[in-house]
Amino acid sequence: MTLVNLTTSSPVSFVSLLGITPQDVSAWFDPSAASASSSSASMLADTSAHGVFGTLVWTLTALWTRLGELAIAIPLSSIMLFVLVAPLVYYILRPIIKLELLHHIAKNGSSKKTVYGSLFAYCVRTELLDDAALHELLVLAHDMVDVRSESELELFHRYLLSFLYVIIFRDQVDGSLRGMFLIDRERGQSYNGKSFTLFKTGLALFKASNRGGPLIYLAFFYFFIKELIWHPFTPLYGVFKCFSVKSYLMAKRSSESVWPQAGVPTPAWEQSLIDSFGVKTATGQEVYDPVTGVINRTTTALRPDVAPISEEDLKNPDIRFFAERNPRWDQGHLLVVLYKITWGCVFKSIVAILRKTFRVKAQQKLLRIQSKHRLLRSPSVKDRFEQARRVTVVDPLTNCQADTH
CATH class of the missing domain: 3.40.630.30 (Gcn5-related N-acetyltransferase (GNAT))
Structure with missing residues (x-):
């Protein structure tokens, strides 16, 4: 396998891998030059005149021509599918x-x-x-x-x-x-x-x-x-x-x-995983109950405002099952769950x-509309930080400007 360095190799050495001669390239740009002399072909092959840009032009032209010769046509439906799927994949x-x-x-x-x-x-x-x-x-x-x-x-x-x-x-x-x-x-x-x-x-x-x-x-x-x-x-x-x-x-x-x-x-095997995890993670002040799958504890408990269960919530069968299986959840008892x-x-x-x-984006947009603060991109660190700009208002009593947060 031949490797070509674009920064050092001439356009001729790279394009020759595709089986294209300088005369072919000259004919593509100017059909009348198809029968040009070898001197004009050598002029096209001058690396100092074309460099990397010439390599790029020749390569793209060669690929386009080869695709045309092979009659490769991409259906319009495939293009539309790519346009629709690409944003979702991204x-x-x-x-x-x-x-x-x-x-x-x-x-x-x-x-x-x-x-x-x-x-x-x-x-x-x-x-x-x-x-x-x-x-x-x-x-x-x-x-x-x-x-x-x-x-x-x-x-x-x-x-x-x-x-x-x-x-x-x-x-x-x-x-x-x-x-x-x-x-x-x-x-x-x-x-x-x-x-x-x-x-x-x-x-x-x-x-x-x-x-x-x-x-x-x-x-x-x-x-x-x-x-x-x-x-x-x-x-x-x-x-x-x-x-x-x-x-x-x-x-x-x-x-x-x-x-x-x-x-x-x-199932029995899944229950064994639950029991094993419950026994291993239970500390000296915690006791695992293999019958209910609940770790009884009194050291910590969730605060009442974190995840309360109301009478309306109990209409949900999953919430009702959780409350029945672990009735003292509000006191810190834990239900071991396997999935x-x-x-x-x-x-x-x-x-x-x-x-x-x-x-979340809808909530943030609503808060930006309702809030007096405007979030601006910091010009120094771009996307990493945001700074709040104070809104200047006029006090109707003193007719002076005041900064509000």
């Missing part, structure tokens, strides 16, 4: 490419970060978290969880170390902590001797202003689709301790196979990402 692949940066973790703990929406995220190993990072994560947990233990930091750290990675979400403007969740992966052998992969997740916490967006779906979507591509024939499951009914509903919306669920008995991850989950995640993205 919209789906764009967050996946960004999350590729999110998951890149070196053994020494270095990480790359990605930006999506108003937050950027990075992934670190839990064993590398220092005291300052632990305190910051604990403050975030305090916004949603009521901690009743005196050794709360030690308990929180021990729970973090039970997972391999923590994904941290920060604000683009001030770098403040906005969200986090824990994730881990382990492999095992199923009852029939086949291997399986189990994703463990926990503590998916976000500030109130950042809840309801597509970030959590994007992160799960990336991890799951990567595992499905690299191990297409290995069964994939996810398991977590369900703090609130919102987490249970998220699992129900994302997967067809969820255990436990109303009216469907849990199977398939390509159907991936497509449902895509739908959820699109739906939540459009909803």
Whole structure:
């Protein structure tokens, strides 16, 4: 195979790979020059006169002519299909490419970060978290969880170390902590001797202003689709301790196979996975009940305003089942939930990402209309930061200008 360097090779040496002579090129541009002398052909082949630009012109012309000779015609329907499908493919692949940066973790703990929406995220190993990072994560947990233990930091750290990675979400403007969740992966052998992969997740916490967006779906979507591509024939499951009914509903919306669920008995092997996870993750102050699949605990509980269940909500069969299976959820008791991850989950995640993205953008647009602040792109750092410009108004009493926030 012959390799040609465009910056050093002459146009003749490159175009000759296509079987085209300078006389052919001369004839294409000027038919009357088809019978030109060899001196004119040598003039066309002068590298100093044409250089890389000449190479490009000759190559494009040669390709166009060869396509015409082969009578290759692209149907109009194929072009229209490409025009319609290309934007959709770009919209789906764009967050996946960004999350590729999110998951890149070196053994020494270095990480790359990605930006999506108003937050950027990075992934670190839990064993590398220092005291300052632990305190910051604990403050975030305090916004949603009521901690009743005196050794709360030690308990929180021990729970973090039970997972391999923590994904941290920060604000683009001030770098403040906005969200986090824990994730881990382990492999095992199923009852029939086949291997399986189990994703463990926990503590998916976000500030109130950042809840309801597509970030959590994007992160799960990336991890799951990567595992499905690299191990297409290995069964994939996810398991977590369900703090609130919102987490249970998220699992129900994302997967067809969820255990436990109303009216469907849990198979024996799936129940063994639930029991194993419940026993391993239960600490000294927690007791796992294999009959109900609930971890009884009194150390922490969700705050009442995070995920309340009203009488109207109980009309939903899934919410009613969650409340009946774990009646003391408001006191901090946790329901262990197992779900199977398939390509159907991936497509449902895509739908959820699109739906939540459009909803968040609509809410942000409404807030911009209602707010007095105007968000301007910072000219110094482009897309990374935004600055708020104060709106100057005139006080009717003093007839003076005042800045309002």
